Amino acid sequence: MKKQPSMEACLMIIFGATGDLTFRKLIPALYQLEKKKELGNGFGVVAVARKPISLKAYLQKAKERVKTHTGEDFEESVWEDLKERIRYQPLEFSNENDYESLNETLSNLDQKIGARGNRLFYMAASPKYFEEISRHIKKKDLYNEKQGWKRLMVEKPFGRDLISAQKLNQALTKVFQEEEIFRVDHYLMKEMVQDLIMIRAANQIFEPTWNREHIDHVQIISTESEGVGTRGEYYDQAGVLRDMVQNHMLQMLALTAVELPGNLTAKNLREEKNKILQSLIPFKEDSLEEQMVLGQYQGYREEPGVAENTSTETYAAIRVFLNHPRWLGVPFYLKTGKGLKEKAARIVIQYRLPMGSCCLGKTKEIEEPNRLTLNIQPLEGVVLSFNTKQPGTLDTILPVNMDFCQNCLIGMNTPEAYEKLLGDAAKGDQTSFTHWKEVEASWKWTDTLIDWAGKHPEKIKFYEKGSQGPPEAINLVHREPGRKWL
Numbered sequence: 001m002k003k004q005p006s007m008e009a010c011l012m013i014i015f016g017a018t019g020d021l022t023f024r025k026l027i028p029a030l031y032q033l034e035k036k037k038e039l040g041n042g043f044g045v046v047a048v049a050r051k052p053i054s055l056k057a058y059l060q061k062a063k064e065r066v067k068t069h070t071g072e073d074f075e076e077s078v079w080e081d082l083k084e085r086i087r088y089q090p091l092e093f094s095n096e097n098d099y100e101s102l103n104e105t106l107s108n109l110d111q112k113i114g115a116r117g118n119r120l121f122y123m124a125a126s127p128k129y130f131e132e133i134s135r136h137i138k139k140k141d142l143y144n145e146k147q148g149w150k151r152l153m154v155e156k157p158f159g160r161d162l163i164s165a166q167k168l169n170q171a172l173t174k175v176f177q178e179e180e181i182f183r184v185d186h187y188l189m190k191e192m193v194q195d196l197i198m199i200r201a202a203n204q205i206f207e208p209t210w211n212r213e214h215i216d217h218v219q220i221i222s223t224e225s226e227g228v229g230t231r232g233e234y235y236d237q238a239g240v241l242r243d244m245v246q247n248h249m250l251q252m253l254a255l256t257a258v259e260l261p262g263n264l265t266a267k268n269l270r271e272e273k274n275k276i277l278q279s280l281i282p283f284k285e286d287s288l289e290e291q292m293v294l295g296q297y298q299g300y301r302e303e304p305g306v307a308e309n310t311s312t313e314t315y316a317a318i319r320v321f322l323n324h325p326r327w328l329g330v331p332f333y334l335k336t337g338k339g340l341k342e343k344a345a346r347i348v349i350q351y352r353l354p355m356g357s358c359c360l361g362k363t364k365e366i367e368e369p370n371r372l373t374l375n376i377q378p379l380e381g382v383v384l385s386f387n388t389k390q391p392g393t394l395d396t397i398l399p400v401n402m403d404f405c406q407n408c409l410i411g412m413n414t415p416e417a418y419e420k421l422l423g424d425a426a427k428g429d430q431t432s433f434t435h436w437k438e439v440e441a442s443w444k445w446t447d448t449l450i451d452w453a454g455k456h457p458e459k460i461k462f463y464e465k466g467s468q469g470p471p472e473a474i475n476l477v478h479r480e481p482g483r484k485w486l
């Protein structure tokens, strides 16, 4: 049977098409999809931005960025095919006339390429324009529900606190139904994050032990070696709590802790994740210092766009508990930050030590517990650490690893997050996008942390760039017997 392309007939309308996200992620992802023949007949792209440039100039820039991305693998013929699908439309986000001419472009293209009236709107502009753009989409009838479907993809940040997120959601839901909104969290598209569910569901050895009786604690880690780079202005207003914790870190936590629904549908999984996020135990202000360490890398204040005396946090380590029968008393340690020693993300499940002693009648302490490590990046894979006997002895315990390196085996070419998320949204599959209720619960919990950070700038710990982070954060885990950052 002939393989169906994942991107069916539709027009993808990118607002913010000259921005960093479009050139760094969206266009390269479209190029890869074109190369894999995933873009079907009737699929077209309308790149919309404020810059009054020609299509030729736009394509030139887009091509350069794709070339940077693909390096030696760039194929002119693939680019030529993709180029044919792209139009450029200058538009001031507040100008009604501009939306009218955009509408004309869309109708003409519909006729010309056979996009069947399907519309995939992508908000890649600055979040401050999201409400205005969606209002105009409705007012100027940029879709026709009698003819085809409409969907909206929204980039993070989805608001900057609970109130602003609620306001944004109200504005978007005046135009789009929840089933039509695809809130992007690119961590949900990472292979090993998606594998979390499969590993539990498809292996009898893990699911029965995935609970407080057997698990001592969980670590969820995503560190970066780079600083804020050219995003200082945005980042200084956000900090790591808004930029990483409220979304990527809590989503990884939710997927680790979730109850597996009997029927694994997008709806059921998202409902279960929401229950986990609702069960996050809120912090009391006076105990927060014990549970969270915030840091800032030295040199951050000199980065372009960053305020001179800023107390914005670039690092957070947090001890989190859930009010959930499966996880009562089990700490989830979150660690994330910029300007650290390595770029890496992983989830580690540390099991309890076995009860009693071992080794043929001799009393021996077992020192290393079992661990299941999901390496998310740069290498993808699973490592199971367990104890065995040192060959040649009867009572010497030897901790060893079973190591499955996914991208060593299959090659480094697993599809990138943005290829997958465009394909899923075009198919209408919401499994790896966040439901509004999840976003709301995450803000509710994170807002307390953000408020505390704002009130206590003096609590920020400074750390050397390229280090492991502030020593106080190391203590957050190391003060508990048998635990250390992994």
Ligand code: BG6
Binding pocket: 156, 222, 224, 243, 244, 345
């Ligand atoms: C983004 C944050 O959502 O995720 C960035 O805004 C961060 O600040 C990035 O660098 C990390 O993503 P990844 O996939 O590189 O780990």
